[in-house]
Amino acid sequence: MKKILITGSGGMIGKVLREGLRNQYELIRCLDISDQEAASAKEEVIKCDLRDVDGLNKAMHGIDCVIHLAGVSVEDSWEKILPANIEGCYNAFSIAQQNNVKRFIFASSNHAVGFHRRERFIDTDVQTRPDGRYGVSKVFGEALGRLYADKYGVQVACLRIGSFRPNNKPADIRQLNTWISHRDMIGLTKACIDHPGFHYEIIYGVSNNLRNRFDNTPVKHMGYRPVDNAEDFRDEVYKNSPKEDPVSELFHGAMYCPMEFVGNTDAIE
Ligand code: 15L
Numbered sequence: 001m002k003k004i005l006i007t008g009s010g011g012m013i014g015k016v017l018r019e020g021l022r023n024q025y026e027l028i029r030c031l032d033i034s035d036q037e038a039a040s041a042k043e044e045v046i047k048c049d050l051r052d053v054d055g056l057n058k059a060m061h062g063i064d065c066v067i068h069l070a071g072v073s074v075e076d077s078w079e080k081i082l083p084a085n086i087e088g089c090y091n092a093f094s095i096a097q098q099n100n101v102k103r104f105i106f107a108s109s110n111h112a113v114g115f116h117r118r119e120r121f122i123d124t125d126v127q128t129r130p131d132g133r134y135g136v137s138k139v140f141g142e143a144l145g146r147l148y149a150d151k152y153g154v155q156v157a158c159l160r161i162g163s164f165r166p167n168n169k170p171a172d173i174r175q176l177n178t179w180i181s182h183r184d185m186i187g188l189t190k191a192c193i194d195h196p197g198f199h200y201e202i203i204y205g206v207s208n209n210l211r212n213r214f215d216n217t218p219v220k221h222m223g224y225r226p227v228d229n230a231e232d233f234r235d236e237v238y239k240n241s242p243k244e245d246p247v248s249e250l251f252h253g254a255m256y257c258p259m260e261f262v263g264n265t266d267a268i269e
Contacts, residue, residue, distance in 0.1 A: 008070030020186035050088025085137030114253020131253030
């Protein structure tokens, strides 16, 4: 994998990956809807909306591996999720395939499985249980990935990212489980880019946290070996962590679960 395209390279994770992968590949093409830092050596910068088919065609041309981060990254209205995370995600997969892109790394989220009970360890084979419209869009992206792997032979890795923070520290007690450090996010992405070959994989994007409840055992062969541990921030977190909402604390997806919630928590196995 020599020529890499990062979509959403101007976002929170995108900026860290752009910096962390710099000069390690023949080309890193950085695509974002907003203005970005000018290109340095071995980089190209493109301003493009995910609904601009011609623009995406140019961006995908000659690329070996796409890292697809672009889209809405939090729970939001359907009017915002639909164009960015449904239509945009479809465009990214389909235009990549039409341009013979060999590998596609999709930024999924723990919110694709957010309604699993937090007391349980979950591995990469559990059923999807989205905790909102954002989570549904990530399940959609994972399903598209499955289709493009099985039908079109694109190698697809879906990263169910936990809590990636701009200040590189866990913010609350739940994040002692879900946190991923910047170094581990770069390591996870590199493991997927540099892997000799795979078909379709789902990997949890969490650090080597003492309280981790996301089990990557089935995907050990992907070579992701996280090194950071959220527990190192334990004292700071306990000093500042607010009390969690009673619905939030039951589930992996936390704060997204109580939003608009009128269900029955006892019925959610
Ligand atoms: C995510 O997928 C979101 O992008 C981020 O805003 C957080 O909500 C994070 O998950 C999390 O679960 O902490």
